[in-house]
Amino acid sequence: MSELWQAEKGSRLLLMGNDAIARGAMEAGVSVAAGYPGTPSSEIIENLARAAQDRNIYVEWSVNEKVALEVAAAASFAGLRSMAVMKQVGMNVAADFLLHLTQYGTRGGLVLVSCEDPGALSSTNEGESRFYTKMMEFPLLEPGDFQEAKDMAKWAFQLSEEIRNLVMLRSVTRLSHSSGNVVMGDLPQVKARARFRHQGGLLDTMGGPIINLPGTVHFLRQKQQEKLRKAAQIFDTSPFNTYTGPERPELLVITSSTCTLYSKEAVHLLGVQDRVGILKLGTTWPLPKGLIEEYLAMTDKVLIVEEVLPFMEDNVLALATTLVPRIGAKTFFGKHDGSIPTMHELNPDIVVAALCRILNVTCGTVPEAYVRRATEIAPAGAPARALTFCPGCPHRASFWSIHNALELDNRKGFVCGDIGCYSLAAGPSGFETLRTLHSMGSGTGLASGFGRQVQFGLDQPIFAVCGDSTFYHAVMPALVNAIHNKADITLIVLDNSGTAMTGFQAHPGLKVNAIGEDVPAVDIPEICAAMGAKVKICDPFDLDETRKTLLDMIEEEGVKVVVLRQICALSPEKKGAKAYKMAVNETVCLGENCGCNRLCTRIFKCPGLIWDEKKKVAMIDEVICAGCGVCASICPSGAIERKEAA
């Protein structure tokens, strides 16, 4: 999509929010962009990586979000405009450095993009990162539509340089991954030159060393808070805070981000444009106080619509309390009174329901008879569709072996899980093998902890799993901890040659990086051996070998690492090629008389292996089957045949 950086000023493109943010950064002349893959943020770095050569940008998939922010900060310190990109959970990884970074401040404009996942559509949590801006005292911007995603991303760099501190640009799934029309701006010719000026005095924030020290903290914090006050002043007249509606609305909706679009849709659906005004805030921390006071004064009732927690609501409520002597008390609706839910993503229907209640109107809906009939039909007509591993996924094979090894060992051993596609192994598709699941690298940390409970009688075998990208991100320190503290655990590294869950991005295990450079691969088994673990490498598609290796390793003392190496079924390298042509021999298949009660379809459950209701035998779904060949090893009768594909 070179269109993204070749489209001229004034041309109109249909862009995803993430495309628009990338374009905005390029229009600001960004020189360095670093991030870690995470839905819904990944396309921003991907777009910048594609443009890297043409636009002279250094783009990096860093090993984790903390390092990504450090890489971006280094660029800022050298006078370059830079961007760090991550999802909400990545913000937590970056937080330690962020605290120090924002206390001191920045030089070249630095924009921190946080793409959140309200409703946990692609996350194991519904965390929020807006609070970092309040807690660590730096500004927050929230684009309300696709044009703003571009325009505000661009402006954020300018703002950052004006106040000499970084700026957060917050997006959500429905902005990052939805598309809308965007009019392009100018793409400048960037002549960036990096120079880290550090020889000035200790208090010279633009030319001295960039150091936070106990003795300088209060000097720095005073400057930091001045910067925030300056931002607040700028925000009071920002064009990204807009109002649509009557001069004296019966109800004022204060909203931000994509909730703006839901609110507009709701007002339009109900036809209450003459009763409801929408104050859309693009600058949400610090609050534009003068502006908010102006609009609060025009009404008695206020509905605050935001995702996920009442960040804006609490800040507006606090402000409104101080304004009572001047403009009187207002009635607030939002998360605190239950008008808007405190969890899950929002949609137009939720805002419609809130407006109907507050304004005492009804909304035309689908006839009851239709709804009743659709609800009646749905259970039989649309059987539930659970998440599962893709056909041909190495994880299905890995967890088949891990699960079986633990059952055979018979000591109630368990696996501490981690983050990636393999997180699904907490569910039926991975035979419910994972018994804990938290954040990146936490599986190994927990295992290290469990591994030191022998003195309290814990005698269960302890496993942790992680992916190849996860290994570099956060597992390495936890593995050192386990080895050094003699925690007897087995780490299984599921190496599928890429950061698969998020779209197959590069990581340090590969020989090519985000911008296509040839780079040294950092070898996982070598690292583990150098740390002092016993290491074995296996192909998870070889079920017998994998099970044998696992059972052998359980018996060994000390920290063991088994690397299960097999490329992801969807890897671009594979080009969708099938290794094998699979078929079920109908005469050999025992059907429902299969001693293991239809082991292949009832237990293994690959979507490519289905059940023929008429013939009462298993069969291959040709369209779905990826030709990995593993199911041939599952069938106890040998009824599944595999032939090498032409």
Place this chain on the structure above:
Amino acid sequence: MCWLPASESCFSPQIPKGRAHMIVALEPTEAIRVLKDYGNPEVKVLCNTRPIYSIGVICGEHTYPAMEDVEKWIRELSQLAWFIDATDEAIKLGSFILGNVISVGALAATGVLPLDRTHFEAVLTRRMSPDKVALNLSAYDLGAAMIPQ
């Protein structure tokens, strides 16, 4: 499921419940799943007839409904429904994935959306290599031919 709000009076990327004008289903039971939340008596449905079995069905926990029932229910819950064998025709053309493009051709031919072949060809030409353009146009035309005019 993806929403495609395509008009000047749409603001939200999510379509409000019960307000779909057209549902394009790549799989039959998915049509019913979406009709439950977004359907209404006036909705139209374009449905690919090839089932994709969920693991709940594969392992025997759930039963996949008979196609005659699925078709009957979809017609009950819509004003107009078209059923096409997009996947089977795509396999004849060379790859099952062309079923998606066949569906686009069929969708255009229903006339529910302001889509036509010239737009599709223009986008294809912009985004794909010349050898792929021809194949995709054939798939489009095949799909369009599946809708009686």
